[in-house]
Amino acid sequence: MNSNTESVSLPLFGIPRLIPYLRPYRKRMTRMILLALVCSVVDVSYPLFGRYVLDHYIAEGTLQGLPGFIALYLAVLAFQSVINDRTMVDSGTVEMSVDRDLRNRAFGHLQTLSFSYFNQNSVGYIHARVMSDTGKIGEAVSWRMMDCIWNGSYILFAIVVMFMTDVRLALWMIALLMAAGLLISVFQRKLVAVNRLIREMNSKITGDFNEGITGAQSIKLLGIEQKMLEEFEEDTESYRRESVHAVRYSAMLLSTVTLMSSAALAVVLWQGGSLTREGIMKIGTLSVFVSYAVGMVEPLQFIIQNISSFISIQVNIERLTGLLAEPPDVSDTSEVTARYGDSFHPRRENWEELRGDIEFRDVTFRYPDGEENVLEHFSLKVPQGQNIAIVGETGAGKSTLVNLLCRFYEPTEGQLLIDGRDARERSQLWLHSHIGYVLQTPHLFSGSVRENLRYGRPDATDEEIMEALEMVSARGIVEKMGGLDSEVGEGGSHLSTGEKQLLSFARALLADPRLLVLDEATSSIDSLTEKEIQDAISVVTKGRTSFVIAHRLSTIAGADMILAVQDGKIIEMGKHPELMRKRGYYYSLYTRQFEESILE
Numbered sequence: 001m002n003s004n005t006e007s008v009s010l011p012l013f014g015i016p017r018l019i020p021y022l023r024p025y026r027k028r029m030t031r032m033i034l035l036a037l038v039c040s041v042v043d044v045s046y047p048l049f050g051r052y053v054l055d056h057y058i059a060e061g062t063l064q065g066l067p068g069f070i071a072l073y074l075a076v077l078a079f080q081s082v083i084n085d086r087t088m089v090d091s092g093t094v095e096m097s098v099d100r101d102l103r104n105r106a107f108g109h110l111q112t113l114s115f116s117y118f119n120q121n122s123v124g125y126i127h128a129r130v131m132s133d134t135g136k137i138g139e140a141v142s143w144r145m146m147d148c149i150w151n152g153s154y155i156l157f158a159i160v161v162m163f164m165t166d167v168r169l170a171l172w173m174i175a176l177l178m179a180a181g182l183l184i185s186v187f188q189r190k191l192v193a194v195n196r197l198i199r200e201m202n203s204k205i206t207g208d209f210n211e212g213i214t215g216a217q218s219i220k221l222l223g224i225e226q227k228m229l230e231e232f233e234e235d236t237e238s239y240r241r242e243s244v245h246a247v248r249y250s251a252m253l254l255s256t257v258t259l260m261s262s263a264a265l266a267v268v269l270w271q272g273g274s275l276t277r278e279g280i281m282k283i284g285t286l287s288v289f290v291s292y293a294v295g296m297v298e299p300l301q302f303i304i305q306n307i308s309s310f311i312s313i314q315v316n317i318e319r320l321t322g323l324l325a326e327p328p329d330v331s332d333t334s335e336v337t338a339r340y341g342d343s344f345h346p347r348r349e350n351w352e353e354l355r356g357d358i359e360f361r362d363v364t365f366r367y368p369d370g371e372e373n374v375l376e377h378f379s380l381k382v383p384q385g386q387n388i389a390i391v392g393e394t395g396a397g398k399s400t401l402v403n404l405l406c407r408f409y410e411p412t413e414g415q416l417l418i419d420g421r422d423a424r425e426r427s428q429l430w431l432h433s434h435i436g437y438v439l440q441t442p443h444l445f446s447g448s449v450r451e452n453l454r455y456g457r458p459d460a461t462d463e464e465i466m467e468a469l470e471m472v473s474a475r476g477i478v479e480k481m482g483g484l485d486s487e488v489g490e491g492g493s494h495l496s497t498g499e500k501q502l503l504s505f506a507r508a509l510l511a512d513p514r515l516l517v518l519d520e521a522t523s524s525i526d527s528l529t530e531k532e533i534q535d536a537i538s539v540v541t542k543g544r545t546s547f548v549i550a551h552r553l554s555t556i557a558g559a560d561m562i563l564a565v566q567d568g569k570i571i572e573m574g575k576h577p578e579l580m581r582k583r584g585y586y587y588s589l590y591t592r593q594f595e596e597s598i599l600e
Contacts, residue, residue: 015141017321021101022141025094029141032090035083036146040153042080044161047291049073051284059283091142099138106130106323111343114329115408116368129323133316140313144306151299158292166281169289172267173296180260180297184304187253192308194246201239208232257301264293329368330410332427340427352426354434354514355419356384356545358405363414365404373412374400374568382561387541389548389556390563391589397568398549402517405547407431436513440520440549442500444492450484452503456511468510474502516546553590562586 022029057063107130110117118126155177162170212219212228219228268289275281332342341347359382365375374397382388390398403409404416407428416423423431436456444452453465460468462484469475477499478484492500508516534555550556557576564572564579564586572579572586579586 015317017317018098018137018141021098021105024101025097028090029094029145032087032094032142032146033149035087035090036150037153039080039083039087040150040157042076042083043154044157045076047288048161049076050291051282051288053284054287055282055284087146091146095138095142097138098141099134102134102137102320103130106134106320108344109324109326112328112331113326114331115403116329117326120369126323129320133320136313136316137320140310144309144313147302148306151302154299155296155303158296162289162292165285165288166272166275169268169271169275172271173264173289173293176260176264176267176293177296177300180256180264181300181304183256183260184253184301187249187256188304188308191246191249191253192312194242194249196312197242198239198246201235201242205232205235205239208235253301257297261294261297264297265290268293330407330428333424336425336427340430342427343429346427346429351430351433352419354431356514357417357419358382358515358545359415359417359420360401360404361415361417363404363411363416365400365409366412367409372568375411375570377414378570380561380563380573382545384545385541385543386560387546387548387556387558388561388563389550389559390565391550391553391556391586392565393589396565398565399519400565400568401563401570402519402547402549405515406435406437406517434513435515435517436508436511437517438501438504438508438519440551442492442497442504444488444495444500444503446488446490448485448487449478449481449503452488453484453507453510456507456509460510465506465510468506469503471509472502472505474499474506477502514544516541516544518546518548520549520551553593564589 052069057066057069110126110130159170159174162173208228208231212232219225268286272281272286272289276283276286332340339347339350341350358380360378360380363375363378364373365378366373390401392398404411407416407423410424418426418431445455450462450465453468454460456468457464465484466475466478469478477495478486481494486494488494488500488503492503495503538558548556548559556562559576561573562576562579563570564584566585572582572584574582580590
């Protein structure tokens with residue numbers, strides 16, 4: 001469900017929740033961590049090389065052993081170069097691999113979730129879980145973790161070296177680091193808060209821009225161009241204002257880092273200079289402290305930034321793991337899965353043929369997020385091959401029966417029987433593979449016409465595809481496009497709504513389903529084309545059980561059974577002549593629509 005909690009309750013920022021997904025890469029992550037520790041040791045060693053040069057070669061005025069020293073120094077440089085390269089490769093590999101695995105796992109889990117989940121969660125919310133959250137998590141467990149370990153161990157090893165060299169200066173450095181950490185954390189918290197606002201505003205601006213493009217026609221017809229511009233300008237001004245705040249805090253943060261580095265350098269030169277002048281400390285040792293004073297504040301800043309990021313990323317972890325833990329409202333039992341397989345591993349050799357006898361036996365149904373029953377003790381037998389029409393006004397609840405038939409939802413009470421057996425005794429995929437479903441709002445996938453129609457039957461030949469197109473009067477459309485290899489565009493953008501509907505019909509018919517569901521499938525088609533499709537449907541539905549949610553009542557007058565729905569409940573059922581003689585709800589719908597068609 002939609003979870004937007006942003007609490008920080010876990011000391012490890014939610015990382016333990018990711019362990020099952022990180023386990024395949026534990027060896028590479030362990031090596032990444034060890035290499036980061038080695039890199040920090042090498043970084044800490046460079047000032048010691050400088051101390052040796054100052055104390056041995058410069059102070060004593062000798063070049064004895066210089067070739068060996070140069071060789072050792074070059075060897076360390078080469079070693080660090082190799083280690084850095086390996087660390088970067090491991091970090092990048094972990095990031096991309098974890099990102100890929102989480103996206104695959106999230107998308108795969110979405111395929112198992114029930115229809116209700118997508119009704120209750122927006123596309124934007126789900127998209128952010130699969131794309132944005134996974135990317136941030138992948139970055140966190142690789143680069144940010146490696147940065148924290150690298151910079152944290154550098155500071156730790158540098159402090160150890162300083163204590164081994166001079167305790168007094170080391171204590172001064174620790175005090176300055178604590179002060180720097182406090183100041184940096186203050187500005188970092190403010191910067192994180194402002195950046196969160198900026199991201200929200202950027203999302204709003206993107207939404208406004210998208211709405212301005214997709215709704216351009218409505219905007220012009222309503223004459224609200226000025227209003228839309230004013231709202232957009234207001235949002236961009238807020239974005240500019242908060243961005244300036246972010247720049248200001250970033251400047252303060254940079255100034256703080258520079259100030260504390262300078263303060264650390266001043267203290268080292270003040271205290272260390274006095275010790276060097278008194279002969280207590282050598283000039284080389286002073287150079288070591290100078291190097292650490294200048295180089296320790298910036299790693300501290302990176303650590304604080306990464307900790308802030310880890311705190312923010314916990315929200316991403318909670319949302320993604322919440323999605324992965326979301327149970328489907330409709331699921332197959334373990335016994336059914338063992339026999340019939342699941343959506344990803346079907347055992348088709350155990351699948352029985354579906355004849356098409358449907359029975360709703362004493363079914364009561366309430367939507368998961370609803371409080372009232374939509375159906376109460378509803379019973380209906382549909383013999384194989386019968387045509388059932390469902391009619392009612394917009395929003396009356398006509399889709400409830402077909403949603404139950406397709407097992408998008410389960411009955412709250414009672415049973416749905418298919419060929420005399422409870423639908424729950426066989427897998428969802430078994431049922432769905434025998435259903436041809438044409439939606440009111442047609443959807444085509446990016447790709448060619450051939451690829452889209454073969455979703456109905458992957459092994460269909462071009463001749464069979466053309467035959468299906470011919471049956472729904474869509475052959476001419478495809479030939480005009482340039483043939484079966486023609487691209488339909490994203491979501492079928494290269495086609496009109498009616499053309500997409502016709503291709504959806506052809507796709508359903510190509511699958512040769514035993515059950516056919518038409519969800520107001522002729523509502524987007526002109527009257528002439530509708531007549532051609534009705535002729536094709538009358539042929540295709542022979543011997544098949546079909547459920548037709550009808551928009552135009554004239555198209556279902558010959559149905560074997562008509563169910564009239566009002567306020568989510570079936571209030572009348574019977575054949576067309578019977579319902580017309582009753583002069584009830586169906587009669588009122590039919591005559592009103594007939595009068596409207598005459599006026600048109």
